[in-house]
Amino acid sequence: MDLGSISPALLIASLMVASTPLLLAALGELVVERAGVLNLGVEGMMIVGAICGFATAVETGSPPLGFLAGAAGAALLSLVFAVLTQVFLANQVATGLALTLFGLGLSSLIGQGYVGIKPPGTGRLDLGPLADIPFLGRAVFSHDWMVYLSLALTVVIAWTLARTRAGLKLRAVGENHDAAHALGLHVVLTRFAAIAFGGAMAGLGGAYLSLVRVPQWTEGMTAGAGWIALAIVVFASWRAGRVLLGAYLFGGVTVLQLNLQAVGVALPVEYLSMSPYVVTILVLVIMSARRARGTAAPASLGKAFHATH
Template sequence: MDLSAISPALLLASLMIGATPLLLAALGELVVERAGVLNLGVEGMMILGAICGFAMAVETGSPPLGFLAGAVGGALLSLVFAVLTQIFLANQVATGLALTLFGLGLSSLLGQGYVGIKPPSTARLDLGPLSDIPLLGRAFFSHDWMVYLSLFLTLATWFFLSRTRAGLKLRAIGENHEAAHALGLHVVAIRFAAIAFGGAMAGLGGAYLSLVRVPQWTEGMTAGAGWIALAIVVFASWRPGRVLLGAYLFGGVTVLQLNLQAAGSALPVEYLSMSPYVVTILVLVLISARRSRGTAAPASLGKPFHAVS
């Protein structure tokens, strides 16, 4: 085994890139679920964001416009879900699953003309002297701006949920929508906003896959990333900080195990291959189990809401 072949700086750098799509999608879903809505269509919104972002970036030559288009695409798709579940009170689980299938189909239709094209490259954020620090510079301070935006959004989500009045309202609706409604909160309107935010974030995550991480458009390219994002939200017990940890653990161990394999590690490949799932679940469950205060899930999660008065 030749572990010296693995460069820690490059490893950390690919870890951050690998984790970003998951982090974005999981953060979005976290807000949706904190508002009491279960949207299982993350995979569908991600892949639609991937093709919308890719197509826009290729057509305009501008990655920022591409990311914007990815977010808009994901948000528009999520509004289909919002209308069906919040206005027509359709079953959230079934609608979410349908959304995934619809997103996969729609994206391959939209993507017909974009196979085999190279997208414009996303600019690295110039952090000046920070990028020149040995090791740390390459690992943490030489990424594209989306990586830093995703970290900022984690912080912003945490702040919004736990430190603002609007965040408190959103959480109240997620815990007990009947009571929130009695207090005069606009349950449906706030849930619409949360669902759209979730869609936009999933779309951003998808666009990051097709514009930076792979980078290309291929049908079905999310290959289950949306489901992993959903799982991370649950194992992170609906907290932004733990979602960050979960996404980085999963992304990190995935990249690490591939590197270990490439370096000819003596560890059996079967164990390496399952390690991202095992490590992520184990760590997050242990953290969440430390102080058991009943279930962390929002109490109204997935329940339909119909204002009677």
């Protein structure tokens, strides 16, 4: 066993890459849930984003266009959910599950001609002298632009929800849609926007999987990442900062346990393998025990809105 052969800088770099798809998808779902909507179709939207992003990047040779297409494809899919749940008042849980199944099937159909193709490289963002800083340069400042965009979006979403009129309106709709409606807020419109944003974010997460993290298209490649993203939102008590913590914690422990196995650390493999889940649960328990007011689920989460006039 040679723990010295694990490079901490490489480990942190791997952690950031592994966590980015989860972070993007979870941030999107956070916004959706803060608007009072429960969309269990994250997995389906992620995988549609993965194939739309991959196919577009391959056909155009442009990863940025790929990410845009991934976001757009998943956002379009999320609008199907929006119409069914907000206009036709379909059950949100059932519709979300159907969205996942539909997304998996649709992506499989679209992706048939893209198996075994290498996508164009996304490339690192040139951060100049920052990338030359010992340790930090390799660990933090040598990533592709999507990693930094995901971090920026965390800050923007946290600030928007807490400090802006738009964020306040969105939270009002999520907490009490009847009261929000009585105040003249457009509940359905707000939720449509939130759902589309959540879809776009899930699509970005999926595209990141197929264009950077793996990088390839394989049918079913999300392999449960959407469900992990959903769990992270609950873990985070519906707070953007904690979503970042949850995604990085889960992604980090996953990468760490694989690296510890690679160097033959003298710990039972079973414990290493279950560590991402155990650590996440333990942190959730600790946070729940110290839970402050205002960190519970949005009061109208999952409830259908019936306009009275």
